[in-house]
Amino acid sequence: MSLPLITLRDLHFSYAGGLEVLKGVSFDLHPGERVALTGSNGAGKSTLLRLINGLEKPDQGQIEAFGSLRQQEKDFREVRVRAGLVFQDPDDQLFCPTVAEDLAFGPLNLGKSHQEVMDIVGRTLSLLHLEDLAHRITHKLSGGQKRLVALATVMALEPDVLLLDEPTNDLDRETKQRLIAILTELPLAMVIVSHNHHFLNRVATRQVELSEGRLFEAAEEKATVLEI
Numbered sequence: 450m451s452l453p454l455i456t457l458r459d460l461h462f463s464y465a466g467g468l469e470v471l472k473g474v475s476f477d478l479h480p481g482e483r484v485a486l487t488g489s490n491g492a493g494k495s496t497l498l499r500l501i502n503g504l505e506k507p508d509q510g511q512i513e514a515f516g517s518l519r520q521q522e523k524d525f526r527e528v529r530v531r532a533g534l535v536f537q538d539p540d541d542q543l544f545c546p547t548v549a550e551d552l553a554f555g556p557l558n559l560g561k562s563h564q565e566v567m568d569i570v571g572r573t574l575s576l577l578h579l580e581d582l583a584h585r586i587t588h589k590l591s592g593g594q595k596r597l598v599a600l601a602t603v604m605a606l607e608p609d610v611l612l613l614d615e616p617t618n619d620l621d622r623e624t625k626q627r628l629i630a631i632l633t634e635l636p637l638a639m640v641i642v643s644h645n646h647h648f649l650n651r652v653a654t655r656q657v658e659l660s661e662g663r664l665f666e667a668a669e670e671k672a673t674v675l676e677i
């Protein structure tokens with residue numbers, strides 16, 4: 450198997466003044482893997498995604514991403530673009546007046562030309578079947594629509610890895626099916642946090658569980674790892 454995109458080594462983490470949430474977590478994410486990250490409420494799943502993305506820093510342990518050790522804030526700028534985190538609450542992700550502007554914000558910030566950005570926005574909306582929402586006012590969208598648009602804003606950065614925190618919340622059955630089809634066709638590695646086991650069984654190639662601050666590999670691997 451190819452070299453991992455992300456490696457976590459013996460991560461320990463506590464929020465200020467709180468109990469230790471992670472007590473020595475090690476994990477490799479390989480190209481093409483779609484890893485289901487499960488665990489009970491408060492187990493530390495969102496926290497682990499935030500650590501991968503550098504939004505929290507470990508008390509102890511190492512994070513390697515895309516071939517480099519990442520320690521300081523500046524090391525994580527590239528990681529945040531290449532490992533796109535879709536937050537549990539879309540309102541944390543969407544802040545522009547319209548959907549198209551929200552999608553354009555990230556690529557414009559990366560210095561892409563107006564034409565490139567227009568192409569990316571069009572391509573991403575079409576990939577997620579969201580063309581009809583392009584000129585809608587973001588804060589007036591439904592919960593499910595916001596969730597898909599939040600995913601689109603991350604996809605517009607053309608990441609190598611997706612970190613998805615509860616991606617099916619607010620989605621109706623049909624939209625969930627559409628999301629399953631989209632995710633399983635994307636040639637990206639993913640870590641997917643969800644309590645929806647039906648969804649995870651359809652999408653994930655591997656499952657890990659966080660329990661009492663430690664990460665356990667599920668005994669059986671699911672569908673074969675996507676070869677890319």
Ligand SMILES: Nc1ncnc2c1ncn2[C@@H]1O[C@H](COP(=O)(O)OP(=O)(O)OP(=O)(O)O)[C@@H](O)[C@H]1O
Nearest residue numbers: 464465467470488489490491492493494495496497
């Ligand atoms: N900003 C914060 N400050 C202090 N404690 C926090 C903060 N964010 C989360 N926690 C605590 O850290 C623990 C892990 O939270 P986290 O959100 O990572 O769990 P989770 O597994 O994603 O839970 P859920 O399935 O309910 O979304 C919880 O006890 C939570 O209360």
